[in-house]
Amino acid sequence: MESSSDDELIARAQRGDNVAYDALVRRYQELAFRTAWVILLHEQDAQDATQMAFLKAWKAIGTFRVSDPFRPWLLRVVANEAKNRRASRWRWWQTHVFGMESTEISPGGTPDQLVGRSETSAALLDAISTLSVNDQQIVLMRYALDLSEAEIAATLAIPRGTVKSRLHRALARLREVVDPNE
Amino acid sequence: MNDHAELEQMLHLLSEELVFPPTPVISERVKRSIPHRRPPRVPGALMTVALIALLLLTPPARAAIQSVFDAVGIEVRISDREMNGTDLPLLDESLFGVPVSLEEAEIAFGRPLVIPTHVLPEPPAAIYLLQPEGSSGLTSITMVYAATDDLPGIADTGVGAIFTQMVGSGDQPWLVKTILPSATSEPVSTGVGPGWWIEDGRLGTTSGTDSRVSGHVLIWLSDNRGYRLESGLDRDTSILVAESLEHR
Numbered sequence: 001m002e003s004s005s006d007d008e009l010i011a012r013a014q015r016g017d018n019v020a021y022d023a024l025v026r027r028y029q030e031l032a033f034r035t036a037w038v039i040l041l042h043e044q045d046a047q048d049a050t051q052m053a054f055l056k057a058w059k060a061i062g063t064f065r066v067s068d069p070f071r072p073w074l075l076r077v078v079a080n081e082a083k084n085r086r087a088s089r090w091r092w093w094q095t096h097v098f099g100m101e102s103t104e105i106s107p108g109g110t111p112d113q114l115v116g117r118s119e120t121s122a123a124l125l126d127a128i129s130t131l132s133v134n135d136q137q138i139v140l141m142r143y144a145l146d147l148s149e150a151e152i153a154a155t156l157a158i159p160r161g162t163v164k165s166r167l168h169r170a171l172a173r174l175r176e177v178v179d180p181n182e
Numbered sequence: 183m184n185d186h187a188e189l190e191q192m193l194h195l196l197s198e199e200l201v202f203p204p205t206p207v208i209s210e211r212v213k214r215s216i217p218h219r220r221p222p223r224v225p226g227a228l229m230t231v232a233l234i235a236l237l238l239l240t241p242p243a244r245a246a247i248q249s250v251f252d253a254v255g256i257e258v259r260i261s262d263r264e265m266n267g268t269d270l271p272l273l274d275e276s277l278f279g280v281p282v283s284l285e286e287a288e289i290a291f292g293r294p295l296v297i298p299t300h301v302l303p304e305p306p307a308a309i310y311l312l313q314p315e316g317s318s319g320l321t322s323i324t325m326v327y328a329a330t331d332d333l334p335g336i337a338d339t340g341v342g343a344i345f346t347q348m349v350g351s352g353d354q355p356w357l358v359k360t361i362l363p364s365a366t367s368e369p370v371s372t373g374v375g376p377g378w379w380i381e382d383g384r385l386g387t388t389s390g391t392d393s394r395v396s397g398h399v400l401i402w403l404s405d406n407r408g409y410r411l412e413s414g415l416d417r418d419t420s421i422l423v424a425e426s427l428e429h430r
Contacts, residue, residue, distance in 0.1 A: 018216055025209040033205045043203045048418050054212045055425065059373060121199045124192060143193035144200050171186040178189065 006070045013061050021061070025054050028071065031145065032078045035155065038140045039082035049085050053078040072154035075147070079155045127177040135170040142167060215300055215422050270385075270394040272339050277385060277394075278324040278346070279312030287311055287323045288430070295323060295347065298411075300426035301419060302327045302343050322348040334414035336397040343413035344397075345423075370400070370417065372424040377402030379417045400424060 004023065012020035032053060037046035057077045064073060128139055141147045141155065149167070153160040270277065287309050288295050297304070306325035313321050324346040329335035333342035366381040378401045385396040400411045400420040409427075411420050 018213065021216070022209055022213050025212050029208045030205040033208065034202050037203060046203075047206045047208065051208050051211050051215070052418060052421070054208060055215055055422070056373060058212070058216055120192065121196045124196050125200075139193070143190075144197045144202075146197060168186075171189055174193075175186060175189050178192075 007066050010061065010064060010066055010070060013058070014064070014066075021058055024070075028074055029054075031071075032074065034145055035075050035078050035141070036082040038137055038145065039079060040086055045085055046082065049082040050078060053081040056081065072151045075151065075155040076157060079157075124174070124178065127174050130177055131170055131173060135166055135173070138163060138166050139170050139174070215426065268392045270392050272336065272341060272394065273308075273310070273326065273344070274394065276392070277312075278310040278344075279322065280310060282309055282311040284309055284430075291321055291323050291347075291349065293349070294429045296407075296427040297325075297430050298345055298423045298426050299428050300423045301332055301415065302345065302423060303330055303333065306345075320348065322346055336412065336414055337395075343411060343415070343423075345412075346410040348408040348410075370402075370421060372400075372402045372404070372421050374425055374427070375402050375404035377421075377424065379420070385412070 004020075006024070006027075009020045009024045009027075013024060029050065033046055033050045036049040036053070037043065040046045040049060053074075057074055060077070064070070128136055131139065137156070138152060141152045142149070147155065149160055149163045153163045156163070282290070284295075284305070290311050290313065307328045308326040310324040310326070311321070312324070324344060326341055327333060327343040327345070329340055329342035335342055336344075366379075368379050370377045370379045380396075380399045380401070382395075384393040385399075397412045397414050398416070398420065400409075400417070400423075402409050402424050404424075404427075409424065411423055413420065413423075415423065
């Protein structure tokens, strides 16, 4: 089962094979969890979002076209779940704590739970934390999760050109922070 | 030449050094939660949730007491004041009816009952039937589950969950769920239909002002039935319970 291809497992899952779907979940749970974490910056929320996303993906897997790549499709489900949670969490805070009506999304937190093993990586992480939430997500997805620009676009449901321009802007900003004299 | 080549190289190196929070074993939880049959899609479910969300975001629509979401036989109201009636017991007859056997409940319901398969232990400890007069054939079956290690008790009652399924006329609500200003509430999509999640609300009937404090409550609509789950479970687990219903 572990050596089966995604296409084989998906085809079986589409016929209602729970065991095949379980193999897919085990194959992608780490990447899915980290993707949710990059969006939510909260371990428990990311865990809940990932679990719910896998359940939703199971229900929707009958609509998945086997000829398409599975990974970006799954990550899109994960990202949608994570973004919905972030938005509803913020709306709750706005309504119940601040008594506000705006639907603006929270600036969120910073990836300070991530740990870099060296001074350089710690400095880079500090620099990443100065970026906007959207730019943080794209940088972490591209470099920490090693997603391609096309996969990031599919995951976040935005045009690939937007990913490219945001990434370029984020790198320029990072370079300013890491090496301000350049 | 890429202007950011050196920086990108540093970022790639950074990714090798990063220590993410440990990945939980999600596969086991997903495996336990996958129902044996696929729940049917409910047309318009997302639209309903969107409309509910819109209502809540519109100040005039929040005025005083208002109905915001009517599951079959269950009405949700938002209130700007505390309720003044008598505090009812957890399983008051006016709320859930009289004790019956599973077979009696199914005959009265007139169609196969559904049973939650997630977290709630089988069989239920008690079953109640409610067929209020003048309610256009509304029938409600309530299954009561004892608290277990996985199912925390509601207050100190020893009751872990109260699961109700209702059929009948949608314009004759019976159970009334009131959301007080201090309560947490939000529309949710359960995957089997639109729903509403409420923490710290009160439960009453349309026949009077008596009510009682309730546990966390998920109300949802699916297959022209109204459902209500009251328990100490959190929102996401309650949704998993909603998605785990199977015909008996």
